[in-house]
Amino acid sequence: MFYSKEEFKENFVKLLEQQEQPASPKTAYSILAGMVREFVQRDWDETTYLYQEEQRKQLYYFSIEFLIGRMLGQNLVNLSLYEMVSEGLDELGYSLAELEEQEPEPGLGNGGLGRLAACFMDSIASLQMPGHGCGIRYKGGLFSQGLSDGFQTEQPTDWINDSVGWDTRREDLALYIPFFGKLQVSEEGPFKPEHKDAKWVKAVPYDMPIVGAYGNTVNTLRLWQAELPEQQLLPDGDIDAYQQQVETISDRLYPDDSTDEGKLLRLKQQYFLCSASLQTIVKNRDFPITVLAKHVAIQINDTHPALAIPELMRILLDEEGMPWEEAWGITTHTISYTNHTILEEAMEKWSSRMLEQLLPRVYMIIQEIDRRFKEKCHQENLEPEALKKLAIIDDGMVKMATLAVVGSYKVNGVAKLHTDILKMREMKELNEHFPHKFHNKTNGITHRRWLMKANPELSDLISSAIGDEWKQDTMKLHKLNEFTQDSVFLGDFKAVKQQKKNQLADYLLDQQTVTIDPESIYDMHIKRFHGYKRQLMNILHIQMLYNRIKEDASYRPHPRTFFFAGKAAKSYQFAKQVIKLINTIAEQINTDPVARHHLHVVFVEDYSVSRAEKMFPAADISEQISTASKEASGTGNMKFMMNGAITLGTFDGATVEIIEQTGEDNAFIFGLSAQQVMQFEKEKTYHAREFIEKDHEISRMVSELLSGSLSKGPENIDFIRRQLIDENDPFFVLKDIQHYARTHNRALAEYEDNLAWQEMSVVNIAQSGIFSSDRTIRQYSDEVWGLEKVHSK
């Protein structure tokens, strides 16, 4: 333990001396991480003890992804030790920032959903609430991305091997999960199915401390690893082959599910997570099972852990011997569900046949849930179409979202607009059947990582103006509204922004050898690549700007750097072609003797939490340009706002609420509304061709695109062509692009007026407090989970 800088230095040096000299940054990192790990152990033990002692209600957040990011720096921030350690290391000739870079990054998530789970963990612990994460310890997280000739390349990652264990193996808590096999039901006596000839998998938990700020709460993120079970549970035959089969369950995040093999593996992962987590909760409880819902809340993060519903039923029925009604009452008072998307392709459906083979008892229970629910619905005299929508099992498929709604006591969307669309369209029939189940919980982000940790310079500036109460209550950021006319403060803000822009330029020069003009406007579009997120519209607009510069000698706009960052799913050809298109257009523009003084396109490779931490603080403009109605919430939009970037976007997801906070004068909004998009979709009255034919600028740009000259060959854009032309531009790129262009011009003009721009930035920061995940978690706790703050010392 260390409570002063001197003590820290002494301990650090002692440990250092036990190593080979000179110690590498990696070794120094390991030593420091070990010290921090030890520092939190006592609070972790105490928190665990307190929870048992006080018998408080516990939340378990089930999620197939936790995109936690690097831990060292964040733990130091939350422990209020960052500055002390940083100074101490400086004095010893080390740089904390450099040591932080040594930490391998666990990429245990794809994007927003996984990062949300991580922000929630941070908020729950910082609010001193008893809540824990349950996930999977994938050996390989999301692939790391490279570029080769402008194409995305994917390399597997292996964070565990290089990692200083933040997590601890808990062999004592290992469990066993059965797959496959047959059910045997004896004719006599009570109905008690037995699972025969199952293939067993051992589940071993690894516990990670989640260190809360401002207190001594340390919660647990429990990640399960799949292993070969002991001798007596092994099947006959080739053990090596079996071991390999077993270990693939926690081998990789999101295996490619375009093949049946991939699907089966994904389903195994989901059950593995649910069964292991539920078995532990039930086994280690110290209250009667009949009052489970009083002591435990389980939140399922999207439908991936929806098997928790039939699995909890199985445990209550088969292992606890409860009658159906009682078991159902407990289950539907314990589990609640968050929906994160209305995109058809992301709505999970599993084939009944596959489920039945892999999980015979669980499938039997799903059938019974479905049968009983259908019976209820039939009493309501509904139209056949409505009945079909309400079916859990339909056409040989199990609809996981329907199962999740039926088996939960609360269901929420992640932004107001998204929740409204769920209630009015996607889940209309379910909402009518369960009118009080649906509610909204707009997402949030932890300001401790995305402002305090990522942007200490801005944090200090804010505190110098309004004190530092905002760190505990982000609504206090409102006080910054008093500084929007204060030219000294605005000047200071500008200086901080410039500093962050310079830092990013230096970082990218070092990492990717690109030279960025820090005086240019930093315009950022950073998120996963997807049709609806419209990176295509952004790059096509850039091409239009380029054409204008070439054609019009008087058009010489203020220099802008357009940043793109994000990964495309391995099998998503369209998205991969957009990446290639961006990189070829970038090459053309960045080497053009005239255009390069006005436009610069940069693709930041291998976007990750730690890269994101360097990018958000440096942004001037936040691109949130999804086709309205498609982005459930977005959370990057909030990270930009909190760092003073101005949103240029559509009325979609939580951006609608961001604009509600800032007012339309402090953002740049354009494009079709969600209503309009949904109307076009319904009436099929949009014809992309008309835009190509009528608008000269679009027509030129599209013919360049289709000729293949922008992508070094037409074969590199065939999926883009298919979407834009054959599929009639389902994301309304050509419909919105001119309005988008005009809006960019407005932003550019506004940027010329320095003070006005900074004023807008400060309003954005001042109004961003509501998007702290602390607010979101308080709402979940008050309205869904019923947690109480635990008093710590």
Ligand code: CRA
């Ligand atoms: N892709 C939504 O698309 C949302 C996050 C977190 C997403 C985002 O708009 O901010 O969830 N949906 O709520 C999702 O993963 C399975 O659905 C996302 O990250």
